[in-house]
Amino acid sequence: MNAATPATGRTRPWLAFRRPNLAIGATIIVSLVAIALVSLVWTPLPPAKMQIVHKLKAPLVHGLLGTDQFGRDIASMLMVGAWNSLSTSAAAVAIGASLGTLLGVFAAARRGLTEAFVMRVSDVIFAVPPILSAMMLGALIGTGRFTAIIAIAVFMVPVFARVTAGAALQIWSRDYVLAARGAGKGGFLITVEHVLPNIANQIIVQVTIQLGLAILTEAGLSFLGLGMPPPAPTWGRMLADAQTYLATAPWLAIMPGLAIALSVFGFNMLGDGLRDLLDPREKGRS
Numbered sequence: 001m002n003a004a005t006p007a008t009g010r011t012r013p014w015l016a017f018r019r020p021n022l023a024i025g026a027t028i029i030v031s032l033v034a035i036a037l038v039s040l041v042w043t044p045l046p047p048a049k050m051q052i053v054h055k056l057k058a059p060l061v062h063g064l065l066g067t068d069q070f071g072r073d074i075a076s077m078l079m080v081g082a083w084n085s086l087s088t089s090a091a092a093v094a095i096g097a098s099l100g101t102l103l104g105v106f107a108a109a110r111r112g113l114t115e116a117f118v119m120r121v122s123d124v125i126f127a128v129p130p131i132l133s134a135m136m137l138g139a140l141i142g143t144g145r146f147t148a149i150i151a152i153a154v155f156m157v158p159v160f161a162r163v164t165a166g167a168a169l170q171i172w173s174r175d176y177v178l179a180a181r182g183a184g185k186g187g188f189l190i191t192v193e194h195v196l197p198n199i200a201n202q203i204i205v206q207v208t209i210q211l212g213l214a215i216l217t218e219a220g221l222s223f224l225g226l227g228m229p230p231p232a233p234t235w236g237r238m239l240a241d242a243q244t245y246l247a248t249a250p251w252l253a254i255m256p257g258l259a260i261a262l263s264v265f266g267f268n269m270l271g272d273g274l275r276d277l278l279d280p281r282e283k284g285r286s
Contacts, residue, residue, distance in 0.1 A: 022273025028266030036086050039079035047076040048231040056249045066251050068241065074255055077233035082259065084145075084234050088227070089214035092149045096156025097207050103157070104164025105195055108172055109187040115165065122158030130155040130217050134226040148227045152214050163206050167199040201278035205271050212267030219260050235260050 044063065051071030059066040065074040107118040134143075134151035141147060171177060171194060180190050221227040222236025230237070235256040242252035 019273050019276055021269045022277060025266050025268070025270030025273050028262060029270055032082055032263055032266065033086065035079055036083035039076075039083050043073075043076035043079050045073040045076045047072060047080045047233050049073070056245065058249075059251055065255050066249070068238075068252055069245060069249075074251070077238060078235070078255060078259055081233045081235045081238065081256065082263075084228055084232060085215050085218055085260075085263070088145055088148055088218050089152070089211055092152035092218075093156055093207055093210050093214050095149070095153035096210070097160050097203065099153075100157040100160025101164045101203060103161040104166075105168050105191050107161070107165045108168030108195070109191055118161060119165070122161045125154060126158040128155075131220060131224065131226070134221050138226055143226050143229060145228045148218055148221050151221065151226075152217050155217070156210055156214070159210060160203070160206060163202060164199065167202045168195050171195045171198050201274075205275045205278065208267055208274055209271035212264040212271070215263050215267070216260065219256075 049072060051067065053071065054062045054067050055069055055071040057063070057067045057071075059074075063073045063075055065078065067073060068077070103118050103122070107115040130151045133154055134147055137147045137151055168191075172190075174194075177190055177194050180194060185193075218227060219234070219236035219239070222234040223240045225237070225240070227236060228234050238256040239253055239260075242249070242256070245252050
């Protein structure tokens with residue numbers, strides 16, 4: 001069935017939910033966000049509460065998902081860890097996307113040496129992995145949420161700069177942009193009125209995909225002790241703490257591992273679904 005009605009040619013919005021990847025991704029992410037928000041006001045038990053008498057209890061024996069080596073409730077820690085992971089990743093991607101988009105559209109508007117300089121700097125920044133950046137920042141200002149956010153954000157800047165510059169260069173070659181330049185409009189007005197609105201879809205899709213990568217990176221930083229310090233629960237540190245108990249209490253690693261995998265999978269599915277939905281070439285299909 002065609003997604004556009006013959007009378008109006010407008011896209012019927014409910015057809016978006018017929019795309020399985022978009023529906024699955026949106027369901028997973030909405031559920032994770034809901035759990036993270038609920039954790040701000042309620043958890044089954046205080047996530048830092050230790051009950052040594054109930055340590056290493058299996059799921060459903062004590063609590064829904066069992067307890068860790070200190071008797072802390074795994075379900076409560078996962079809920080709070082969802083908020084810590086999502087909020088840290090969202091802040092990092094927001095900073096990286098903002099700076100990267102600005103650099104990308106600036107490079108596309110100026111071209112020449114400016115574009116070459118921005119791209120080469122992006123190459124240098126992209127060559128430094130976020131874990132190394134976090135280690136250097138940790139040595140200077142200490143580890144914690146701020147360090148993780150900055151390390152991930154710095155890694156995201158060249159990604160968005162490249163995506164934005166490539167998309168913006170295509171818009172700058174369009175006839176309506178050439179007409180706007182002929183009418184006397186400057187680079188700033190053309191960027192705001194024509195370039196950014198026409199590349200917004202690609203930026204939104206890239207943000208969604210990078211959120212999944214940011215969660216994975218934040219988990220890696222926490223695993224290495226470069227993320228939020230204890231006792232704040234994070235999925236990565238829960239995995240690190242579980243290494244000693246893989247044979248006797250495998251659920252300590254399985255639960256946070258599933259949470260990380262599910263969140264990354266959800267964001268990737270959502271990004272793929274949004275790409276299909278927002279791509280003009282796909283709007284006539286369903």
